[in-house]
Amino acid sequence: MDMARARTTLDSFNAVAEPRRRQMLGVLAEGELAVNDIVDSLGWHQPQVSKHLRVLLQVGLVRVRRDGRQRLYSVEAAPLKPIHDWAATFEHLWQHQLDRVKQRAEAKAALARDRGSVLPGGPGKT
Amino acid sequence: MDMARARTTLDSFNAVAEPRRRQMLGVLAEGELAVNDIVDSLGWHQPQVSKHLRVLLQVGLVRVRRDGRQRLYSVEAAPLKPIHDWAATFEHLWQHQLDRVKQRAEAKAALARDRGSVLPGGPGKT
DNA sequence: TTGACATATTCCGTTATAGGTATATAATAT
DNA sequence: ATATTATATACCTATAACGGAATATGTCAA
Incomplete structure (x- = not known):
């Protein structure tokens, strides 16, 4: 019966409030990357990367594409436009x-x- | 020994992730308002308004000015620029x-x- | 099938949020 | 000083976010 905190996965505003997610988007902005590439590039633990990617995916800020056993993620910038417009x-x-x-x-x-x-x-x- | 979540009150990205805070800024954008005016305008409980104002104040998104027993808040938009620029x-x-x-x-x-x-x-x- | 690699998910613990109600502080008026 | 108005803070509860480690799933290779 109590609201705690807005879900991070609710909208891009919340998704992007997390600095690491912004960092990930920054890395991905250069082009499609596999999860392990992001892991290497940022030096985080793999599950953390996957989890943040999931949040970004849920708000539509990234896309996935399969390539063999890899999963290639790329930025889908459209949900950032509302933020830009609001600001x-x-x-x-x-x-x-x-x-x-x-x-x-x-x-x-x-x-x-x-x-x-x-x-x-x-x-x-x- | 565990970091849970970055503080919402840390930066404007987080402060603005909360929809009500955006709403408040929208109302304040029209001009300086006393707390009770915001309460009336939005129909929230007064402590809630004060608490959100405090968060906005901490990240520098609003200013206060005293006028008798009232406290007049107004928007300080500068911290929104980084958000705009980032997007x-x-x-x-x-x-x-x-x-x-x-x-x-x-x-x-x-x-x-x-x-x-x-x-x-x-x-x-x- | 078995094994190796790539990624996702689950479980746990800690922290912080946001709302609600009650109360404290601050300032004016009488 | 006391009452009244205006605002802030403290306490409580429920929720969920993050991180870490372990484990599950999925995919290719031999």
Whole structure:
């Protein structure tokens, strides 16, 4: 009757929240790899790699293809688009905020350069 | 002696993996809000709102400002940029993949339109 | 079939989450 | 000081995530 934590396998947001999964996707982004190649490349234990691959598979972030006794995994990037799009929703905000930082810096520099002028009440703590 | 799971409150990826936190950011994106406004707006319990705000605060996704006995929260979007940038890393892949889907669809349409021509061995399961 | 290799799954232990309820802190008003 | 409003924190429970080790499945070779 209690919800604990959202399932990692529920959506790409959760799947990708795990840093190792991001790392795996990074490695796989270069091209199709067999499980053992990933194991070698990342230096993790094989079951761990398989388990993370399963999560990624369940949210559709990777594909598998069989080749003999190997299983070749590759990135299926489509589920990342919603993340990208969602973050983009806030893009204007962070740009605005970065601008404000920059403006503050410039104002400060101007003040320093121009010392001795009015200097009203104070910078405020905005 | 065992590591269980990376802390959710560690980075913005994790903070944002929780759907309610995304919802909260969505509400806050419109502008500064007091805790109770968020409570009313989302219909959650107040402690839940405070707790999620704390997580967002810890990863720097929101700011607080006091106003009398209220606490006004607002979005600090900067930590979303890394997420956006990371996802963008894969943009070419999903576009490529969408292109392939589109191309397959077009090829299929062309085949249907053009029925009766060569039709070699088969489409293959590339 | 038996054996070797490649990968997946199961079991276990530890940790941390998220929600709920109750309570604590902080600030204003009287 | 006390009451009231606004917000944060503590405690509890259930769930499930990760990692590790052992084991199961699957596939090819001889």
